[in-house]
Amino acid sequence: MYIMEFIQQYWIYGLGFFAQSLFGARLLVQLFYSEKQGKVVSPTIFWQLSLLASFLFLIYGIIRNDIVIIIGQTLSYFIYVRNLQLKNDWTKIPLVLRIVLLLLPMVTLTWIIFGADQKMSQIFSKNDFTNPIIFMGAIGQLMLNLRFIHQWYYSEKHKTSILPLGFWIISTGASILILIYATYRVDPVLLVAQSMGIVVYIRNIVIHFKGKTSAL
Template identity: 45%
Template sequence: MSFIVILIGLLAQVFFSARILIQWFLSEKKHEVISPTLFWVFSLMGSYLMFYYGWLRNDFSIIVGQFISFYIYIGNLSLKGVWKKVPLLFRVLIILTPPIILTIYSHNDGESFVDVFLRNKDIPLWLVVFGTIGQITFTFRFVYQWIYSVRKKVSSLPPTFWWISLTGSAVIIAYAIMRQDPILILGQSFGCVSYIRNLMIGYNSSKKGNA
């Protein structure tokens, strides 16, 4: 990997790690699992960079995962009333960037696009499928979280969100080890600690509430 690719990936993981630290710290402080605005702001920024990292790495599974969760982050910022405060032009640019880039490159050379992502000699198809399953599972946590939050009409992070996070993260770590991708290994390993701790905080909070 070139230095610029590593830098983009590291910066994305910095944002993802920062969101975890902030959410974890504030949850510990309140003794209950919370969904702070900065969690979603940093999620969006990290996802934006991770999308480019996946593209530069020719990694289809990363792109699929980021593409879906990207818009859920925006949805949560909308629930919190923050998204509408962002200048309109900037909002449009953020929303359209991922599909425009993906469309341009795939349209210009569709066969090459398939060869790079699905017939890549450096990544066997079974490994692409395995990694994609991990990313889809990991991303599904935000689909679940979004449905849950819409029903509750407030952005929240329920216990099932953390269980799905742990499952998806385990698959991605295994994929990253096989791909020898230190960026993914670092980010996911750090996240696992937070997922387990949030489950513990949520459990303790629930016990106190039922006491």
């Protein structure tokens, strides 16, 4: 019994770490292109990796009964799709795959609401928002998704996919909150991901201001 529980837990964390490795890879690729060009850029692969990682992490959140992750990934998923559209790269994906990508999160959430009798009660019973740390984690996750709404607004305004300064500032603040939440939940996936992420966020802020200074 202990061995089976260990294997199950290992598999769950493995899924979470793989999803976060993709999130981490998108940041490293984005930072590489930004360092290379001397300004903050928004490469296509950043959004492609985001889309794949978001769905996998949504599954992880469902398995862990973590409403913070579930809400966050559902909100940001379609913004990733929109950025690919703004970069004129969405239509380059085969039609069948595009349909699957759009249906995946909706099918998953439908399963939670209608297909699993105890799932919703389990999720909310394990997420007491009167607990200040859990509430803090929810705020942090909300900020991580609001940053994409902020990014989406600027992208629509400029008719192209961009990652503005505010995106990185919000990311940094959110990362601090989620690190506190992850420590409380003893979630190694979130701890590793946010520890790496905050370094990239701060570096992009530095690159942004360096670019502004060079332009003067």
